[in-house]
Amino acid sequence: MAEKTENSRLYERVARAISAHILSGDYAVGQRLPSERDLAQLHSVSRPTVREAIIALELDGLVEVRMGSGVYVIATAPNDGKAGETDIGPFELLEARRAIESEACALAATRIDDETLAELRTLIDALRGPDVERAEEADRRFHETIARATQNSAMVASVEMLWNARARSPQYRLLSDKAHGAGVVPRLEDHLVIYEALAARDAEAARGAMRQHLTNVLDAILAATEVHEMEQARARIAAHRQRYAV
Numbered sequence: 062m063a064e065k066t067e068n069s070r071l072y073e074r075v076a077r078a079i080s081a082h083i084l085s086g087d088y089a090v091g092q093r094l095p096s097e098r099d100l101a102q103l104h105s106v107s108r109p110t111v112r113e114a115i116i117a118l119e120l121d122g123l124v125e126v127r128m129g130s131g132v133y134v135i136a137t138a139p140n141d142g143k144a145g146e147t148d149i150g151p152f153e154l155l156e157a158r159r160a161i162e163s164e165a166c167a168l169a170a171t172r173i174d175d176e177t178l179a180e181l182r183t184l185i186d187a188l189r190g191p192d193v194e195r196a197e198e199a200d201r202r203f204h205e206t207i208a209r210a211t212q213n214s215a216m217v218a219s220v221e222m223l224w225n226a227r228a229r230s231p232q233y234r235l236l237s238d239k240a241h242g243a244g245v246v247p248r249l250e251d252h253l254v255i256y257e258a259l260a261a262r263d264a265e266a267a268r269g270a271m272r273q274h275l276t277n278v279l280d281a282i283l284a285a286t287e288v289h290e291m292e293q294a295r296a297r298i299a300a301h302r303q304r305y306a307v
Contacts, residue, residue: 072113072150075104075211076185083123083134093131094124109152112286116232117147125138148230151237152279158223159275162204166222167268169210170259181256188249193241200247207259236286243285251277 079100082088094100098110115132118124124132149157184206188200201224208220212295227233251274258266 068275070147070150070153071106072110072117072153073147075100075106075110076147077113078104079118080121080123080139083137086154088134090134090137093133096131109283110150112283113150113152113232116151116235120231120235145225147232148232149226151230151233151282154223154227154230154233155275155279155282158220158273159279161216161219162208162222162275163268164271165208165211165216166271167264168213168216168254169207170262170267171265172212173207173210173259173262177206178256178260180206181259185249185252185256188247188252193246196247200252203252207255208307210259236282240282240285245281248274248277248281 076254079088079094088094094115097105097108097111097115101108104111115124115126119126123134123136123139125135128133182202182204184199188196188203190196205217205220205224208217211217255267255270255274258270286299
């Protein structure tokens with residue numbers, strides 16, 4: 062069970078527990094960690110929380126993720142002798158964005174003007190093409206523009222805080238790099254659906270479109286960063302061999 066301490070993020074507690082096992086030799090250098098599912102059960106947390114913990118350990122240089130095989134211990138102490146800085150976990154950040162930005166989008170639908178809609182349309186056009194950095198910047202501006210359309214300063218501050226946390230978090234940056242490497246980019250179709258709901262001034266549709274968009278982002282990042290365990294890979298190979306056996 063992950064130790065519960067005050068003012069501590071859940072994934073940090075899991076990361077500390079795993080690093081303690083590494084330091085004690087329970088997980089030796091070169092050894093593969095238990096599967097994500099087993100770690101989640103062991104620490105009574107969700108699999109996304111385990112993945113956030115693994116990202117933190119990866120940044121510290123304690124483990125290495127080998128796709129198709131698992132997560133392996135590569136050191137018993139962090140790179141600089143102590144654990145690196147942590148921030149809001151990537152998946153808990155997306156969960157918060159889904160809750161807050163969905164309501165912001167619903168409110169914006171009742172107050173948005175034609176000028177702002179035109180701005181959003183321009184930002185959607187910037188999502189097209191192969192330039193991921195340009196698309197990411199347009200994505201942020203799209204969401205912040207919707208927040209400003211609420212004409213609610215507290216809502217604007219909340220959304221901007223979440224995006225600032227996303228930008229500064231080393232855990233989110235590593236996760237984002239992995240996702241981009243797997244082909245995950247801002248979803249043009251989702252943004253069009255959001256825009257259409259806002260243009261129709263339909264608060265319910267806008268809320269649902271934003272919620273679905275951020276659910277899609279969460280699902281895509283989870284899929285892109287999935288660590289397939291060696292046993293799963295072997296099972297698939299065996300199944301293919303049996304299927305095509307003469």
